[in-house]
Structure formats: structure tokens, C-alpha cells
Amino acid sequence: MFAALGHVVMKPFMLLWLYTSPRSWRGLPIPESGSPIVVGGPDPLKVLVSGSGIVVGYGVASNALALGGSLARSIASLTGRGVEVATLACPRMTTTMAKSRLTPEALKGLDAVVLSLGTFDLLCFLPSRRWGRGMSELVDSVLANAEPNTQLFIVNCTAPKMSHFIGAYRHHLLRLTTAYNGEIEKLTHRQDRVHQIHFAPQPQDAEAVQGRESYRVWAEQIAPDIAQGLQGRPHPRGDV
Structure with missing residues (x-):
């Protein structure tokens, strides 16, 4: 009860902060939607990268410089293979929103x-069990809509440092x-196609993001688990 009440109080406060504070990341440039990075x-x-937070690409103007492009280069370097990475992001993407966007068409051939x-959700104190239920429904939807051999990687949650808060x-x-x-x-214990990426960067405030260099560093931490998880797996596409 108290956890739910905290969320009810914090969500409008965080929305107000997001739209009015000079320390909010809302004023940072973000990439426009574009073609996959190859x-x-x-x-x-x-590969399709989807979500909020670091997926959005705050501080850079192109997905080639954001997480998607950085992951493409890191995975290619680790595997010695070609890589195509598409990005589907939204600053306030929820599990429900992701479920509606990750359709069979969006997941085809991945x-x-x-x-x-x-x-x-973290910043608004959404209770963990409620968030977990949403993630469980999203994972079930992705596995049902994707190809039988498509692997699902879930990056550990991180939150900004928020050093100006109490x-x-x-x-x-x-x-x-x-x-x-x-x-x-x-979720990883339920399906062998679901993998957790233990991503734990040093927390920092939004204004400390160093553009493409930050995304390069983050991709180098995330890519090894993806490369390892795909090793020896059959392609979902019969023409490859």
C-alpha cells in the first residue's frame, strides 16, 4: 500500500521536474528515428534495441553515435560478423508501450x-512487483511474436545519480x-531464450553524459553478453 502511494505522489512530481528543471535531460538533443546502423x-x-533511458541517445544527434551504433560496432568486433542494429526508443517507454510496439512485423527475422x-518507472517509485508483472507480460509477448530462435536480452535497470535530490x-x-x-x-529462469545483462555503470547525472564516448563505454559493457548469447545459435532467417 505504502509503495503504491509513493508512486502516486512521485509520478506527477517527476513529470513536473522533467518539464521544468534546468537539470532535466529533456533539453538534451536526441537522435531522430532513422535507418538501422549497419x-x-x-x-x-x-538486432533490435528497444527501451528508454540510455537507449534514447540523449546528448547525440544520430543513432550511429548513440547506443545502437555503438552496440553494432562492439558486437561486430567481438564476433567478426556483420551487424545491423535498429533502435526503437521513447523517453518514457513503459512495458505496456513496448508490448504494443514489438509486433510480429517489428520482430521479424531478428x-x-x-x-x-x-x-x-524507477524515478517515479513504481513498485517492483508491479513493474515485474509488466516485464513478464512483455517478455511473453516478445517470445510469442518473435522467431523461434530469436534471443531476448534484458539489460539491468540503472537510474541517473539525481545528486540534486535529497x-x-x-x-x-x-x-x-x-x-x-x-x-x-x-524472468531468465523461465526461458532459456531470455538473458540478463549485468550492466552496472557508475551512476551519473544527465548533464555528465559525454556524448558518443559514454555510449561507446556502455556498449562495450553490454555487447559481450550479447555476443556470447548468440554464439552458435542458428539464424532465424533461412536465407542466411
């Missing part, structure tokens, strides 16, 4: 789907982040 090479992999969700808020944010990641871990 790194040439043999036996190409097709080797991997990478999800990174929960940033805004300590009690930041401490609860850390506890809730741990709880969200526990919900992700539960």
Missing part, C-alpha cells in the same frame, strides 16, 4: 532483441533498482 561483415546478425526499460530519495532509488533487477533475474 556494420559490414560476413554472416550478418540482426537474431536478438535487447530491452532496456525502467528508468522513468539523500532519502536517492537511497530508495538504489534499493528499488536492486529490486527491479531481481525481477529481471526471475
Whole structure:
């Protein structure tokens, strides 16, 4: 009850902060939707990255410089294969929104789907069990809509440092982040096609994001689990 009440109070407050605070990431540039990022090479992999937070690409003007492009280059380097990465992002994407967008058409022919969700939910104190139920429904939907061999990777939740907020808020944010990641871990025990990526960058405020360099560093932390999870897996596309 108290967790739900905290969410009811925090959501309008965070929306107000997001739209009015000079420290909000809302004023940072973000890439426009565009074509997938392609790194040439043999036996190409097709990947879709979807979510909020770091997937959006705050601070850069092109997906080639954001997480999608950085992941394409990192995965190609690790596997020696060609890689095509498409990005489907929204600053306030929820599990419900992701479920509606990750249709059979959007997931057709993919080797991997990478999800990174929960940033805004964390900041609004959405209870972890409620978030976990939403993620469970999303995972079931993705597995049903995707090809039988498509692998699903879920990146651990992270939250901005929020150093200008009071300590009690930041401490609860850390506890809730741990709880969200526990919900992700539960999902990996249900299906061998679902993988958790243990991503734990140093928390930082939005204004500290260093453009393409930050995304390069984050991709180098995320890509190894994807490369390993795809190793030896058959393509979902019969023409490859």
C-alpha cells in the first residue's frame, strides 16, 4: 500500500521536474528515428534495441553515435560478423508501450532483441512487483511474436545519480533498482531464450553524459553478453 502511494505522489512530481528543471535531460538533443546502423561483415546478425533511458541517445544527434551504433560496432568486433542494429526508443517507454510496439512485423527475422526499460518507472517509485508483472507480460509477448530462435536480452535497470535530490530519495532509488533487477533475474529462469545483462555503470547525472564516448563505454559493457548469447545459435532467417 505504502509503495503504491509513493508512486502516486512521485509520478506527477517527476513529470513536473522533467518539464521544468534546468537539470532535466529533456533539453538534451536526441537522435531522430532513422535507418538501422549497419556494420559490414560476413554472416550478418540482426538486432533490435528497444527501451528508454540510455537507449534514447540523449546528448547525440544520430543513432550511429548513440547506443545502437555503438552496440553494432562492439558486437561486430567481438564476433567478426556483420551487424545491423535498429533502435526503437521513447523517453518514457513503459512495458505496456513496448508490448504494443514489438509486433510480429517489428520482430521479424531478428537474431536478438535487447530491452532496456525502467528508468522513468524507477524515478517515479513504481513498485517492483508491479513493474515485474509488466516485464513478464512483455517478455511473453516478445517470445510469442518473435522467431523461434530469436534471443531476448534484458539489460539491468540503472537510474541517473539525481545528486540534486535529497539523500532519502536517492537511497530508495538504489534499493528499488536492486529490486527491479531481481525481477529481471526471475524472468531468465523461465526461458532459456531470455538473458540478463549485468550492466552496472557508475551512476551519473544527465548533464555528465559525454556524448558518443559514454555510449561507446556502455556498449562495450553490454555487447559481450550479447555476443556470447548468440554464439552458435542458428539464424532465424533461412536465407542466411
